[in-house]
Structures are given as C-alpha cells and as structure tokens.
C-alpha cells in the first residue's frame with residue numbers, strides 16, 4: 001500500500017455547539033482539548049479539527065485561545081491541527097477569520113451559505129474569498145468544508161479565479177439539519193462531482209456518522225469522526241471520548257485492509273508541504 005492509499009482519520013474534537021449538558025465528555029479547556037487530541041492521535045487520528053471555547057464553554061474565535069490550544073496540542077503529540085474558520089452560527093466573519101493569522105497547518109473553508117439547525121451558517125462570497133486570500137498569505141492549507149453539493153462547484157470557481165490552488169482537499173459533511181442528508185446516495189453524488197485529483201474526507205452527523213465513515217472507507221476516501229459531529233457511540237449510549245470513535249474507525253479499516261496514515265503521511269496526502 002502506498003502512502004496515498006492510507007487512511008487519514010480526522011477527529012473533530014469539540015465543535016462550537018456541543019454542550020456539557022449534552023455530553024460531559026466534550027473537551028472545552030485548552031488542556032482538555034490537547035489531552036483529547038493526544039488520545040485521538042494514539043487511536044489513529046492524524047488530523048484534529050478544533051474549535052476554541054471560553055472557560056464557561058461558550059464558543060469563541062479568540063486568537064489567544066487558539067494559540068494556547070495549538071501550542072498544547074503540538075507539545076502533546078504529532079498531529080495536524082486544523083482550526084475552524086466556521087466558528088459558531090451567528091459569529092461575524094471578522095471574528096471567525098482572525099485565527100488564520102496564526103498560520104496553523106490547516107483551516108476549514110466553507111464555500112457557501114447553508115441552514116444549520118435552527119440558524120444560518122453564513123458565508124458570503126466576499127468572506128470566502130477573503131479567508132482564501134488569508135490562507136494563501138499565511139501558508140495555511142484549506143480543507144474545503146462542504147455541507148451541500150453546490151459548494152463543490154463554488155470551490156472550482158475559486159480555483160478558476162486564482163483564489164484556491166488545485167488539487168483541493170474536501171471534507172464532505174452530510175447530515176446537518178438543513179443541509180445535504182446523511183445518506184450514502186448523497187455521498188456518492190458528492191464524490192461524483194469532485195474535481196479531478198481532489199482528496200476527500202467524509203463526515204456524517206449524528207446517527208449518519210458510522211454509515212458515512214464506513215462508506216468512505218470502502219470508497220477509498222478519508223474519514224472524520226468525533227464529538228463535534230456525533231456524541232453517541234451507539235443508540236442511546238454516549239461516546240466516552242473522541243478516541244473511542246476514532247478507534248472504531250481504525251478497527252474497521254484494519255478489517256478492510258486499509259493502513260492508517262500517521263501525521264507525516266497525512267501531510268503528504270492532504271497537500272501540506274514543507275512545514276515540518
């Protein structure tokens with residue numbers, strides 16, 4: 001198996017919206033996020049997708065909090081730290097984008113607006129272009145976060161406009177209420193519209209997490225799991241950690257003969273070059 005065939009597992013550790021009331025296991029403080037990252041990395045994750053939180057658990061895009069999170073994770077383990085530019089529903093574009101100036105290895109870039117539960121995840125064309133410009137300036141590898149199929153075509157327009165460089169790396173997110181449903185037929189359709197040469201990860205939300213992850217494994221894609229997207233291990237049973245969800249994907253991959261990429265291999269696979 002060559003490096004490119006190996007499986008990149010992303011652990012979406014906490015998100016912006018998951019609360020301690022919903023699950024006591026979601027990491028909030030920087031030290032908790034770093035510990036969760038190290039555990040997830042030991043279980044097979046090579047990317048951690050992180051959101052910053054205030055100490056009371058509310059979401060923040062404060063650069064100082066992200067700086068602390070990145071420092072602690074980097075000290076704890078070798079993993080790609082992918083920060084969120086999505087933040088939380090209702091945040092301004094200005095507050096969301098500031099984290100890019102920290103020059104993390106990777107950051108999310110959503111290429112369209114979508115209903116997101118009871119709110120609207122707003123991404124105006126000017127915001128998307130600005131975030132893309134900032135990522136290019138700071139040497140940050142974008143992960144194109146798509147919640148519906150039109151966002152894939154939007155990212156191709158950004159490549160044509162010189163705002164993004166192909167090949168792109170996508171995260172296909174399925175199952176957010178208001179966005180593309182978490183069904184395999186929709187995953188197949190999304191994959192069929194990806195630009196030639198792209199790499200892709202799939203993330204199923206809620207009960208779609210396990211079926212979408214399994215389909216991605218079979219289809220040669222990469223997988224994202226974690227408490228941001230799904231707080232349950234099985235019906236009615238909370239996952240006790242991000243690592244538990246990662247470990248299940250690693251076991252499935254083992255059964256299917258798919259080797260797991262380490263962080264260095266993952267950097268090559270998703271197109272991060274010359275940073276470490």
Ligand code: KMH
Nearest residue numbers: 084085086087088089108
């Ligand atoms: N919290 C969502 C509104 C991202 O991290 O880039 C957006 C989100 C996507 O989680």
Ligand code: ZN
Nearest residue numbers: 015084086228
């Ligand atoms: Zn996120």
